[in-house]
Amino acid sequence: MSYIECNNLALGYDGKAVVENLNFKVGKGDYLCVLGENGAGKSTLIKTMLGLIEKVSGDITYSDGLKAYEIGYLPQQTVVQKDFPATVWEVVLSGTLASGGFRPFYRKKEKELARQKMEELDIWELKKKCYRNLSGGQQQRVLLARALCATSKVILLDEPVTGLDPKVTVIMVSHDLHAVSYATHILYVDSEDSFYGTKKEFLNSDKADVLGKIKGDDK
Numbered sequence: 001m002s003y004i005e006c007n008n009l010a011l012g013y014d015g016k017a018v019v020e021n022l023n024f025k026v027g028k029g030d031y032l033c034v035l036g037e038n039g040a041g042k043s044t045l046i047k048t049m050l051g052l053i054e055k056v057s058g059d060i061t062y063s064d065g066l067k068a069y070e071i072g073y074l075p076q077q078t079v080v081q082k083d084f085p086a087t088v089w090e091v092v093l094s095g096t097l098a099s100g101g102f103r104p105f106y107r108k109k110e111k112e113l114a115r116q117k118m119e120e121l122d123i124w125e126l127k128k129k130c131y132r133n134l135s136g137g138q139q140q141r142v143l144l145a146r147a148l149c150a151t152s153k154v155i156l157l158d159e160p161v162t163g164l165d166p167k168v169t170v171i172m173v174s175h176d177l178h179a180v181s182y183a184t185h186i187l188y189v190d191s192e193d194s195f196y197g198t199k200k201e202f203l204n205s206d207k208a209d210v211l212g213k214i215k216g217d218d219k
Helices: 042-049 088-100 108-120 136-149 177-182 199-203 206-213
Strands: 002-013 016-027 031-035 057-062 072-074 154-157 169-173 185-188 195-198
Touching: 002 042, 016 042, 016 057, 016 169, 016 185, 016 195, 031 042, 031 177, 042 169, 072 136, 088 108, 088 136, 108 136, 169 177, 177 199, 185 199, 195 199, 199 206
Parallel strands: 031 169, 031 185, 072 154, 154 169
Antiparallel strands: 002 016, 002 057, 185 195
């Protein structure tokens, strides 16, 4: 069974579509790499799947008990995020709020989950350090641990990362051509002719020819 299935999906703003007829599904254990040129609608797709903006038309179906708020999200960092004045432990632990809601304290099971994810990503020894004093790679692992605390099913990435639990289903927007090697499936977003299929199907299609054109970030 698929966690997420999109049929005849049209995305855009204020009722005006920037991309139409998207049809794809994300199953348990899949690693879906979302590709496309600047302005194709990749960021719009991510925002729609997270429930931040409304779809123009079509259907997004969540199955196997998955709710939109249970999707973990690891965005590209902003300057403000990189200078966040909190300890590593506080940042990671805050990821558990997605499931438990806001409370003045954390439960034992939430603390244990945070510890587990930090140990898996080899950042437990950094728990008392200030987040903004870490290297870029360390900060990325901290934010990944935080995102993994928010979900045990699906995680959305705005850039490739290492250290992911293979049990977690991944949807990754990428401008890094090497990221395709991680994928099991490819969604190429195009305003006129989108593509969805396995990595092998994509590499054997005419869409693979545009890989060299993909760079930068679309808005």
